[in-house]
Amino acid sequence: xxxxTQGTASNYLQRAPSPSGLADVxxxxxxxxxxxxxYVRVAVIGIELVTIDARIVIASVDTYLRFAxxxxxxxxxxxxxxxxxxxxxxxxxxxxxxxxxxxxxxxFSGGNGKRSKSERKRD
Amino acid sequence: LTTDVSxxxxxxxxxxxxxxxxxxxxxxxxxxxxxxxxxxxxxxLRARRRDLLQHxxxxxxxxxxxxxxxxxxxxxxxDVVGELLExxxxxxxxxxxxFDGLAEVTVRASYREDDVLRAxxxxxxxxxxxxxxxxxxxxxxxxxxxxxxxxxxxxxxxVRALRPHARDxxxxxxxxxxxxxxxxxxxARASLDAVDAALDALARAHAATTSFKYTGxxxxxxxxxxxxx
Numbered sequence: 001x002x003x004x005t006q007g008t009a010s011n012y013l014q015r016a017p018s019p020s021g022l023a024d025v026x027x028x029x030x031x032x033x034x035x036x037x038x039y040v041r042v043a044v045i046g047i048e049l050v051t052i053d054a055r056i057v058i059a060s061v062d063t064y065l066r067f068a069x070x071x072x073x074x075x076x077x078x079x080x081x082x083x084x085x086x087x088x089x090x091x092x093x094x095x096x097x098x099x100x101x102x103x104x105x106x107x108f109s110g111g112n113g114k115r116s117k118s119e120r121k122r123d
Numbered sequence: 124l125t126t127d128v129s130x131x132x133x134x135x136x137x138x139x140x141x142x143x144x145x146x147x148x149x150x151x152x153x154x155x156x157x158x159x160x161x162x163x164x165x166x167x168l169r170a171r172r173r174d175l176l177q178h179x180x181x182x183x184x185x186x187x188x189x190x191x192x193x194x195x196x197x198x199x200x201x202d203v204v205g206e207l208l209e210x211x212x213x214x215x216x217x218x219x220x221x222f223d224g225l226a227e228v229t230v231r232a233s234y235r236e237d238d239v240l241r242a243x244x245x246x247x248x249x250x251x252x253x254x255x256x257x258x259x260x261x262x263x264x265x266x267x268x269x270x271x272x273x274x275x276x277x278x279x280x281x282v283r284a285l286r287p288h289a290r291d292x293x294x295x296x297x298x299x300x301x302x303x304x305x306x307x308x309x310x311a312r313a314s315l316d317a318v319d320a321a322l323d324a325l326a327r328a329h330a331a332t333t334s335f336k337y338t339g340x341x342x343x344x345x346x347x348x349x350x351x352x
Contacts, residue, residue, distance in 0.1 A: 012330035013323055016338045018183050019229075022172055024338070025179045027295075028229075032344040033182075033195035034137070034218075036207055063300060064263025071240050071254055071266060 142189035153208040228339030232303040293345040307345035
């Protein structure tokens with residue numbers, strides 16, 4: 001079976017034959033699986049806490065502020081280029097687009113950050 | 124020899140007695156059923172990292188040889204036959220037969236933050252307007268609402284695409300606001316390639332904003348339930 005034995009490095013879909021890492025395993029076996037009545041549970045204190053510590057918190061001011069901050073640091077001029085590269089779906093295009101985006105981000109923050117202040121000073 | 128220490132039995136999984144369980148694993152066989160087990164010391168009932176990994180690994184290895192009912196982690200019995208295989212015999216047999224030829228695959232989809240925010244702003248000019256003029260909390264709240272609506276629609280699309288190939292679906296609780304879907308599908312082995320193709324097409328269509336992770340085929344962890352007794 002192809003999907004059982006082969007992982008692919010594709011960006012949009014990562015395949016794995018079995019759970020990788022403790023977090024994925026914990027999720028499968030700690031609150032899933034056959035539960036039988038009369039048994040002793042081994043001590044899993046700590047591990048169960050790990051699985052519940054990150055719950056979805058949508059309606060909080062903190063989340064709103066974080067989203068606002070994220071939106072404001074986006075370089076929106078890159079939207080179209082990125083979209084096109086993703087649509088093409090080939091890895092080369094994606095890598096290039098990613099490189100371009102990162103370059104643009106650096107240029108963006110550089111242009112609006114310390115350098116522009118020092119330029120203003122020089123003026 | 125000490126007499127105050129009792130040896131208990133940890134149970135990983137139950138399979139048909141005729142399944143050729145790998146030689147290095149212990150089995151307790153009773154009336155057509157086999158419990159895959161290991162002895163544990165009653166003084167040392169702790170879960171270590173390797174115990175958790177081993178539980179999943181053993182269930183997976185047995186699953187590769189035949190139908191398997193993986194137990195939840197941590198099941199320890201005094202008497203595997205008297206407490207499990209005999210009293211639950213008919214139900215375990217029925218369950219095993221119901222999972223013959225089936226496998227679980229888990230699917231996760233998550234937005235990449237910058238990419239999904241870009242998409243939201245590009246699709247809704249009102250958000251772009253808020254970005255220019257509104258206070259951050261108001262902008263953030265509008266973003267969160269748009270994100271939630273998008274997530275609901277995308278999660279539905281995932282289930283819609285894979286449901287026709289599946290015997291059952293289990294949807295797990297999301298963990299972060301950027302997650303889209305987290306869940307498992309119960310699939311006939313003969314349909315695994317079709318599921319893979321459907322998921323590939325879906326993931327490709329959402330590639331601009333979303334990364335998918337697909338794991339399997341696995342034992343049916345999400346779907347094994349004893350009927351209430």
